[in-house]
Amino acid sequence: MSASLSASSSVGIVRPQTIAFDQPFTLQNGETLPRFDLMIETYGQLNAAGSNAVLICHALSGNHHVAGRHSAEDKYAGWWDNMVGPGKPIDTDKFFVVGLNNLGGCHGSSGPLSIHPHSGKAYGADFPIVTVKDWVRTQAMLADVLGIATWAAVVGGSLGGMQALQWAMDFPERIRHALVIAAAPKLSTQNIAFNDVARQAILTDPDFHGGFYAEHGTSPKRGLRIARMMGHITYLAEDGLGEKFGRDLKNKDYRFDFDVDFEVESYLRYQGDKFADAFDANTYLLMTKALDYFDPAREHDNNLQAALAHVRAKFFVASFSSDWRFSPARSQEIVRALIRAEKNVQYAEIESSFGHDAFLMEDAAYIDAMRVYLRNIEV
Amino acid sequence: MSASLSASSSVGIVRPQTIAFDQPFTLQNGETLPRFDLMIETYGQLNAAGSNAVLICHALSGNHHVAGRHSAEDKYAGWWDNMVGPGKPIDTDKFFVVGLNNLGGCHGSSGPLSIHPHSGKAYGADFPIVTVKDWVRTQAMLADVLGIATWAAVVGGSLGGMQALQWAMDFPERIRHALVIAAAPKLSTQNIAFNDVARQAILTDPDFHGGFYAEHGTSPKRGLRIARMMGHITYLAEDGLGEKFGRDLKNKDYRFDFDVDFEVESYLRYQGDKFADAFDANTYLLMTKALDYFDPAREHDNNLQAALAHVRAKFFVASFSSDWRFSPARSQEIVRALIRAEKNVQYAEIESSFGHDAFLMEDAAYIDAMRVYLRNIEV
Numbered sequence: 058m059s060a061s062l063s064a065s066s067s068v069g070i071v072r073p074q075t076i077a078f079d080q081p082f083t084l085q086n087g088e089t090l091p092r093f094d095l096m097i098e099t100y101g102q103l104n105a106a107g108s109n110a111v112l113i114c115h116a117l118s119g120n121h122h123v124a125g126r127h128s129a130e131d132k133y134a135g136w137w138d139n140m141v142g143p144g145k146p147i148d149t150d151k152f153f154v155v156g157l158n159n160l161g162g163c164h165g166s167s168g169p170l171s172i173h174p175h176s177g178k179a180y181g182a183d184f185p186i187v188t189v190k191d192w193v194r195t196q197a198m199l200a201d202v203l204g205i206a207t208w209a210a211v212v213g214g215s216l217g218g219m220q221a222l223q224w225a226m227d228f229p230e231r232i233r234h235a236l237v238i239a240a241a242p243k244l245s246t247q248n249i250a251f252n253d254v255a256r257q258a259i260l261t262d263p264d265f266h267g268g269f270y271a272e273h274g275t276s277p278k279r280g281l282r283i284a285r286m287m288g289h290i291t292y293l294a295e296d297g298l299g300e301k302f303g304r305d306l307k308n309k310d311y312r313f314d315f316d317v318d319f320e321v322e323s324y325l326r327y328q329g330d331k332f333a334d335a336f337d338a339n340t341y342l343l344m345t346k347a348l349d350y351f352d353p354a355r356e357h358d359n360n361l362q363a364a365l366a367h368v369r370a371k372f373f374v375a376s377f378s379s380d381w382r383f384s385p386a387r388s389q390e391i392v393r394a395l396i397r398a399e400k401n402v403q404y405a406e407i408e409s410s411f412g413h414d415a416f417l418m419e420d421a422a423y424i425d426a427m428r429v430y431l432r433n434i435e436v
Numbered sequence: 437m438s439a440s441l442s443a444s445s446s447v448g449i450v451r452p453q454t455i456a457f458d459q460p461f462t463l464q465n466g467e468t469l470p471r472f473d474l475m476i477e478t479y480g481q482l483n484a485a486g487s488n489a490v491l492i493c494h495a496l497s498g499n500h501h502v503a504g505r506h507s508a509e510d511k512y513a514g515w516w517d518n519m520v521g522p523g524k525p526i527d528t529d530k531f532f533v534v535g536l537n538n539l540g541g542c543h544g545s546s547g548p549l550s551i552h553p554h555s556g557k558a559y560g561a562d563f564p565i566v567t568v569k570d571w572v573r574t575q576a577m578l579a580d581v582l583g584i585a586t587w588a589a590v591v592g593g594s595l596g597g598m599q600a601l602q603w604a605m606d607f608p609e610r611i612r613h614a615l616v617i618a619a620a621p622k623l624s625t626q627n628i629a630f631n632d633v634a635r636q637a638i639l640t641d642p643d644f645h646g647g648f649y650a651e652h653g654t655s656p657k658r659g660l661r662i663a664r665m666m667g668h669i670t671y672l673a674e675d676g677l678g679e680k681f682g683r684d685l686k687n688k689d690y691r692f693d694f695d696v697d698f699e700v701e702s703y704l705r706y707q708g709d710k711f712a713d714a715f716d717a718n719t720y721l722l723m724t725k726a727l728d729y730f731d732p733a734r735e736h737d738n739n740l741q742a743a744l745a746h747v748r749a750k751f752f753v754a755s756f757s758s759d760w761r762f763s764p765a766r767s768q769e770i771v772r773a774l775i776r777a778e779k780n781v782q783y784a785e786i787e788s789s790f791g792h793d794a795f796l797m798e799d800a801a802y803i804d805a806m807r808v809y810l811r812n813i814e815v
Binding site: 258 | 465564632636658665678684694759
């Protein structure tokens with residue numbers, strides 16, 4: 058029965074762990090962290106050859122908790138539980154899967170919420186701006202600790218896909234496959250514009266206090282809420298939004314005030330509230346900057362093909378028809394550059410009405426494309 | 437010479453005037469204004485038959501100042517000066533052109549900034565929510581005052597186009613031509629979602645004070661600025677934004693902080709600041725609600741064709757290829773419903789990279805299409 062199959066295909070109860078890096082780490086912007094932690098989770102077993110490791114890179118608001126639950130009572134599974142587990146596309150019977158919270162995050166890895174080892178106070182706005190390149194370097198250090206010389210695959214959607222792409226460029230000998238999903242080789246002008254409005258909403262919130270809100274006993278929840286509401290619109294497609302909410306009213310008729318008239322308003326406000334309660338504003342700011350700055354072709358005269366010249370990984374690139382944040386055209390830029398650079402690439406364009414968020418959704422064509430690609434990876 | 441031709445084709449120095457309506461006016465939401473003013477401008481001369489009058493309806497942030505300048509030193513011409521003037525598409529040698537600030541506006545017509553005649557205090561948040569239908573009724577009252585039995589044409593872009601459409605439905609005998617540009621028969625779910633985020637930015641600004649910010653000596657500029665920055669992105673197309681700004685940096689390299697890195701950020705923040713200094717937040721809230729509520733088919737079982745059954749005006753409908761706020765598909769909905777209702781409609785889909793804002797831009801194909809249509813209107 059599919060219900061019990063589905064139940065048995067969970068990685069089960071999982072436990073995050075902190076990996077400490079007690080050495081200075083100099084970032085791309087020139088600043089040096091005296092030390093840092095990465096919060097991780099792993100699923101499955103590393104084989105004797107160390108050849109079956111898969112790294113999962115997260116997007117803007119993701120973290121290390123990719124699959125399973127933290128307790129039997131845990132209401133929610135990890136953010137990619139439909140993709141990672143025994144018998145699932147990223148099959149934990151075959152692969153040793155590693156999820157981490159990126160440096161600068163707010164879920165256990167060193168970030169703005171962490172205590173600075175010298176001052177004894179939380180970093181707050183003093184935590185440096187990190188880049189995709191920085192993340193990949195910390196992930197390579199993590200691989201060293203875990204005894205992983207070469208990843209069988211590095212996998213990510215959105216900002217996570219950018220990390221997979223950067224991995225292939227920065228450590229060509231240490232990654233065999235890069236799975237780049239719903240990503241882009243760099244943000245468009247419009248992408249940057251939306252990010253800056255989101256940041257301005259946070260930065261101008263009177264409760265932001267220059268990023269040292271914790272010291273003031275406040276939190277810029279208003280700004281973070283607005284940022285998330287706006288972001289959420291860009292993650293969804295008009296098709297999906299229209300199918301789900303249309304112009305449905307919460308009440309029988311128009312209210313003629315500014316409370317909730319339309320169901321979509323109620324949904325967005327709820328999403329904004331939930332996020333503002335759970336996420337750190339400084340981390341949100343950092344993550345959007347990492348997105349804006351990502352542009353690997355920049356160091357190569359804006360020639361992406363040149364940036365990919367030394368890549369050795371094979372690529373799986375996927376996009377979703379209704380994704381207007383990182384549209385299929387943006388994934389095709391990656392695919393074309395890979396082909397011009399004479400690299401191995403498989404491309405899947407998935408029909409979906411879920412917009413950018415489709416990379417997190419259950420979709421048969423998507424799941425199958427991932428499953429087949431990953432099944433063909435030798436370990 | 438075209439330069440001097442262009443200079444000579446201005447309506448010149450113009451003077452706004454206030455038209456007082458000293459009688460109670462009951463709005464669609466059931467509330468009654470004891471009286472109201474409309475601020476207007478007119479260009480050209482009404483002919484003896486009163487058959488050459490054209491009404492210009494404005495969009496979200498527009499007003500009565502459509503063409504010309506208020507003084508010889510005036511730095512800026514009216515918002516549609518490229519369209520309205522002697523020899524221009526809306527030719528003031530032929531037409532008597534009327535621009536007005538809509539009820540609820542902040543440029544001289546009665547609105548939240550106006551003094552309530554009974555309380556002696558500014559309305560603020562007590563000004564009622566007005567609808568497109570309400571506006572059309574006040575515009576019909578204005579026509580009575582001006583001695584205009586029937587408009588030769590009612591013209592508008594975006595929210596202005598919705599007013600032209602509503603005119604044709606509500607006063608079929610009083611409008612001969614409706615020019616509906618870059619509009620939609622109702623907002624999409626995504627449109628409403630963006631409007632609600634804009635409103636939430638304003639409503640949750642600590643300086644909003646429930647809409648009575650004037651009494652507190654404040655103004656919710658932070659929220660209004662964020663609303664406008666976000667709105668501005670939706671008025672522009674990725675094509676145009678990309679052509680204009682790309683990923684151009686303000687400085688030589690990334691800053692690694694939250695000041696302006698990219699030129700597009702500088703542009704958007706400037707637009708936001710300018711707007712927040714000049715526009716009233718309560719009016720902004722009202723205008724977005726008028727957009728959300730516009731849905732003439734709603735009273736006809738969501739059948740737009742039925743809503744248009746009694747229309748007698750001829751239609752000119754125009755859309756712009758890169759407009760993703762009100763895409764060509766939305767204009768085509770209007771066109772199809774008009775055709776099904778056996779009405780006269782001419783449709784122009786203009787190739788443009790300017791997005792929704794294209795309706796305000798100089799574009800030869802657009803200007804020509806308008807010119808030809810308006811030239812063929814008999815007066």
